[in-house]
Amino acid sequence: xxxxxxxxxxxxxxxxxxxxxxxxxxxxxxxxxxxxxxxxxxxxxxxxxxxxxxxxxxxxxxxxxxxxxxxxxxxxxxxxxxxxxxxxxxxxxxxxxxxxxxxxxxxxxxxxxxxxxxxxxxxxxxxxxxxxxxxxxxxxxxxxxxxxxxxxxxxxxxxxxxxxxxxxxxxxxxxxxxxxxxxxxxxxxxxxxxxxxxxxxxxxxxxxxxxxxxxxxxx
Ligand code: GRF
Numbered sequence: 205x206x207x208x209x210x211x212x213x214x215x216x217x218x219x220x221x222x223x224x225x226x227x228x229x230x231x232x233x234x235x236x237x238x239x240x241x242x243x244x245x246x247x248x249x250x251x252x253x254x255x256x257x258x259x260x261x262x263x264x265x266x267x268x269x270x271x272x273x274x275x276x277x278x279x280x281x282x283x284x285x286x287x288x289x290x291x292x293x294x295x296x297x298x299x300x301x302x303x304x305x306x307x308x309x310x311x312x313x314x315x316x317x318x319x320x321x322x323x324x325x326x327x328x329x330x331x332x333x334x335x336x337x338x339x340x341x342x343x344x345x346x347x348x349x350x351x352x353x354x355x356x357x358x359x360x361x362x363x364x365x366x367x368x369x370x371x372x373x374x375x376x377x378x379x380x381x382x383x384x385x386x387x388x389x390x391x392x393x394x395x396x397x398x399x400x401x402x403x404x405x406x407x408x409x410x411x412x413x414x415x416x417x418x419x420x421x422x423x
Contacts (some may be wrong), residue, residue: 218244240256344389
């Protein structure tokens with residue numbers, strides 16, 4: 205297993221940064237086998253940037269509104285990650301080895317070199333309640349309205365479709381009669397806080413392999 209210093213990740217965010225905050229906290233407790241080497245935000249002035257700065261992490265804003273299409277926006281993200289990666293290598297640390305989407309609300313068109321190196325977490329059990337329309341509170345509202353008895357969260361490798369790539373981990377939670385979308389959201393997020401670091405750690409322990417679109421976890 206490589207050292208944490210070499211397990212550099214780029215975290216890409218769009219908002220409140222609760223997922224980022226959790227990763228920072230886990231990292232401080234030694235529960236994340238990764239070093240957050242850069243945080244890229246698609247929106248300026250969001251709480252996530254403040255959280256990153258307070259933790260002493262380099263931040264870059266790449267405002268989606270300044271780009272005409274997904275391609276040019278994605279290219280700028282890749283360029284920024286590559287530059288940071290180069291700096292890290294020159295300073296004796298490894299490159300950025302994983303890109304972690306943390307409440308990232310746009311499409312990032314993944315270049316070939318980062319295929320199966322981009323992770324996302326979705327607050328539902330994929331393939332239910334996922335895709336372009338389902339983000340943030342909308343997911344839990346739809347879950348509540350449909351009256352499903354279980355929901356949960358999914359960590360997966362991202363591809364170029366929303367919430368679509370190979371599934372790494374899923375965890376179900378019950379939905380109770382007296383739940384509200386808010387109480388469901390809270391229950392799911394609590395589980396997310398453990399599941400995402402676990403998936404990232406499995407990646408850096410070299411335990412994940414992908415065959416025919418399915419992820420296998422080596423014991
Ligand atoms: C979580 O529900 C997560 O599953 C989804 O974004 C939400 C967190 O956003 N990907 P944030 O970290 O609070 O910005």
